[in-house]
Amino acid sequence: MLSTKSFPVIEATLPIIAERISSITPNFYNRLFTAHPELLDGIFSRSNQKNGTQQQALAGSIAVFATYLVKYPETTPETMLARVAHKHTSLGVVEEQYPIVYKHLFDAIAEDLGDALTPEIAEAWTEVYWLMAHALIKIEKGLYAQQANAEIYTPWKLVKRTETGVDSVSFSFEPADSTPATVAKPGQFVSVRMPMTDGVRQVRQYTLSDNIEQTDLRTITVKLDVNGEFSPAIHNDLKIGDVVELSNPYGDLVIENDGSPLVIATAGIGCTPSAAALQTLAANGSSRKITVLHADQEFGAWPLREQMLESISKLPEASISTWFERGELPEGLNAKSGYMNLTEALTEDAQVYLCGPLPFMHAARTQALEAGIPAERIHYEVFGPDVWPAA
Numbered sequence: 001m002l003s004t005k006s007f008p009v010i011e012a013t014l015p016i017i018a019e020r021i022s023s024i025t026p027n028f029y030n031r032l033f034t035a036h037p038e039l040l041d042g043i044f045s046r047s048n049q050k051n052g053t054q055q056q057a058l059a060g061s062i063a064v065f066a067t068y069l070v071k072y073p074e075t076t077p078e079t080m081l082a083r084v085a086h087k088h089t090s091l092g093v094v095e096e097q098y099p100i101v102y103k104h105l106f107d108a109i110a111e112d113l114g115d116a117l118t119p120e121i122a123e124a125w126t127e128v129y130w131l132m133a134h135a136l137i138k139i140e141k142g143l144y145a146q147q148a149n150a151e152i153y154t155p156w157k158l159v160k161r162t163e164t165g166v167d168s169v170s171f172s173f174e175p176a177d178s179t180p181a182t183v184a185k186p187g188q189f190v191s192v193r194m195p196m197t198d199g200v201r202q203v204r205q206y207t208l209s210d211n212i213e214q215t216d217l218r219t220i221t222v223k224l225d226v227n228g229e230f231s232p233a234i235h236n237d238l239k240i241g242d243v244v245e246l247s248n249p250y251g252d253l254v255i256e257n258d259g260s261p262l263v264i265a266t267a268g269i270g271c272t273p274s275a276a277a278l279q280t281l282a283a284n285g286s287s288r289k290i291t292v293l294h295a296d297q298e299f300g301a302w303p304l305r306e307q308m309l310e311s312i313s314k315l316p317e318a319s320i321s322t323w324f325e326r327g328e329l330p331e332g333l334n335a336k337s338g339y340m341n342l343t344e345a346l347t348e349d350a351q352v353y354l355c356g357p358l359p360f361m362h363a364a365r366t367q368a369l370e371a372g373i374p375a376e377r378i379h380y381e382v383f384g385p386d387v388w389p390a391a
């Protein structure tokens, strides 16, 4: 909770900080990477750095956190904190790095605001930063402690690659050392770290898409983005027998079994967590009412289609509807042309899980809210950095 001294200062300065955040952010990263170039080798994504809006996730989230402290002083934004903490732990962020980020962020704020940054304002925002940092550090320590080992990365060897849908490939890895591996939950992801052609290591998070609870096999599904850096490297350069580094499994988009009807709505490669969840629900003989909705560019592009349909066929109360932007519609599968409409599938007591690119998520979430589903029953996973806070 914010101190009574800082509360009015934050309330008064939030609009200025929110407005300046897009010019503070590049300055912050410049300072951070000049002082700590090692953070660009295997921690921060350089593709995200090139993309101006995505850069704002970190700094933007502090403004969102401050808004929250002002609006709901008794609570903390658990969902946002958990998402960031899971991402951080998958990247190996540690407590000792928080003062470093603090220094460069606040130097950037000071430079941007100049004389407008009085000691009183600086102090109030410092309080916000550390409230958030301590909340994150606490969750992150808890997450590290739940793992079967104390490593951030362990080596895993590529043993199988399977084409699944146009431009999507599933990669399966076996452990390349004897470190005990954590049992993953469906919906969780791992960080994959590997060197790019210039030797600089890059990291991406991928959902585990198959054999979820097996600790001697990790499978991820990667959609090729020809304009990206990482997915072309993994698609084109990684050969059977090659070793990459994988983190322990993290992620809080785990489907809880409270028995209420499930609506799982996904678009494109966003279906990976739902494929994992459906496989586990089928393996556990779930008799829950499950409505699966999937939208894709065309039928052939749908990744993990066979795996998902096989799981659905084993679930007695599951049904599927699909939407395709172009191409011929398949037989059955309640296939329609165009964009997804969730409304028909929603019942008041449904738990809704959404996963896909940001525009899809905005549209799907709006439909669910308009249909009267309370926000706490709408769970989502954005692929890529979550820029909702900054937006």
Ligand code: HEM
Pocket (backbone or CB within 6 Å): 039, 043, 044, 045, 046, 048, 049, 057, 058, 059, 061, 062, 083, 084, 087, 088, 091, 093, 094, 097, 098, 099, 101, 129, 132, 133, 136, 384, 385, 386, 387
């Ligand atoms: C990502 C917030 C401290 C390293 C993020 C994201 C947020 C965030 C919102 C985006 C998560 C997403 O993808 O949805 C914060 C806040 C911090 C903090 C509020 C302090 C209070 C740190 C520290 C480090 C760090 C100390 C360690 C150097 C990273 C990295 C990413 C990240 C590497 C992924 C970014 C990328 O590669 O694009 N953080 N963070 N963060 N954070 Fe933090």
